[in-house]
Amino acid sequence: MGPRTITSTPVELTPLGFGASGIGNLHRVTPPGDAEAAVGAAWAAGIRYFDTAPHYGLGLSERRLGAALRDRPRDAYVVSSKAGRLLVPNEQPRGVDDEGFIVRDDLRRQWDFSHDGVLRSIEESLERTGLDRLDVVYLHDPDDQWRQAAGEAMPALAELRDQGVIGAIGAGMNQSAMLARFLRETAADVVMLAGRYTLLDQSALDDVLPAALESGKSVVAAGVFNSGLLSRDVPAAGMTYDYRQAPQPLVARALAIADVCATHGTVLPAAAMAFPRTHPSIINVTLGMRTQEQVERNVRLHHQHVPESLWDDLRARGLIRRDVPTQSGQGRGSQCP
Template sequence: MPLATETERLGPTGLRITRLGLGTAPLGGLYEPVSDEAAEATIARAWDLGLRFFDTAPQYGNGLSERRLGAFLAGKPRESYVLCTKVGRLLRRPARPVGEDAYYKGTPPERPVFDFSYDGVMRSFEESLERLGTGRIDVLHIHDPDDHYDEAVAGAYRALDRLRSDGVIGAVGAGMNQSEMLASFARAGRFDCFLLAGRYTLLEQGAVKDFLPLCQQQGVGVIIGGVYNSGILANPALGAKFNYVDADPALIARALDLEAVCARHGVPLKAAAIQFPAAHPAVASILTGARNAAEIDENEALFRHPIPAALWEELRALGLIDPAAPTP
């Protein structure tokens, strides 16, 4: 298993990203508020551990994640890290007061407004530069355009392609919780990378059939997020979340079967979950979120936890992982 600090080239670009990256949605107050001090300590710990790939988005805390990440990185040499953010949502203050954000707590008053048009994406990019305090973005993703595919291709992709040509972004990507539309993007344009969240994990490997081979064929880099499937692979108990909602009992039972195999080999389920997707040759990096320094410490330790080959062999023999999925 590679070290978290080892780097991999991202698709056809000259960017090299660490095999483990920090996702900063939790630092935007996902589900519960996070203080400026805790956010800074989390990013600082990731930096001290040697992680140099950082992912954010305007939606994460309605600008809070970008501002916090930018404040920390302002003191670091620009060429020493790889920075990723996203487009597809403009942050605007509602005309009338609205209640608390459904997902992000302790955030500014702005709320995200979908906009995958060419002009909207250009505005989003400029506003992200301001919040991050930087002059360029290394990786820019079209963010969750599930219901906006046509506009994303005609508008957002065209804008990102222009920004890449102008040299102010290093890579064009898309980030989603589904692989089918990402595969459509791969066939529709010249993408450098994709961020796939929650759909290639120890619990589900549908992406191994079409999406990942397509990325290999086209030389597109893949970043994997959501390795714990919203929590079910962290603690497969009644009430566990899967894809942000309460998990179906059948999924909990499958996760418990995975946990039982891991226990027989003396391996934490979370260690198998964080290492499994990294074994696919199309995957350049694993993104894990953290809301405090202890969580990023844990993720880094799990990424290098020894796992015997016999564990993967047993999972395969029991039909708990797809036969086509490579293992570490």
């Protein structure tokens, strides 16, 4: 399966994307050499879509990603970043960031979905990455700020897109209901849906995925491992689901899905990566990666054959919803990232 275009835009995404939160020291320190090697391995594997954000490591992810890509042909890859959190001086630093990234907290995040805030955010992201442009810009987690995000930030992004400064615009969130509103009610071309269309959570079928089909717009799937529980062949107690310890019933369900995967000649994480692509609106799966080894493992899983009969079996056993669609060819292993 080759690159797919974000509907009504010139932007093409490879089916597998590189999520750069990990190289921003999410939860643990990633040495600079590991970050550079991870981006290099992704490039060698044919991955050409890279997603970052100011939030990730208080700018560290953007700086590292930009440095790793700087000598690559600019027209050969796509970079997305996000707006909504400005980075401003922290008047009361405590030493280490308190939002999950192991970095100094000389800066802090300041919510800002105003027109000027979006323009400033993009300008500062360009400075940190050293790139000449951002191909895609998402509004980042506007859960509590719909009015300003829809009324000021999205029109600001639309102006830049219509001027040719940005290729595509949208929003990225861990919930699906508001993303449906962005698709239906704003100029968004694409949304990044985190964790709400996975083997353990198909709630996006109730809102954002129908909205994408109705509006003819595109969806990027992230968080397909639900922060960990679907990332191993055999799930275990103590693993995380949506960044918290997974409840035992979910662990049991993940184990049951893993058993069915085995009977179909595949493994749970390969199925978790293939599953979102069964929906016709989902054009890309983006995974967080921080080392060369992680990239190479994810690419192997991406290429692993996942038979469409698996989805039928999971439906029949009540392990996924019966209204999960199957798009012929999307659930099969691909020969290119």
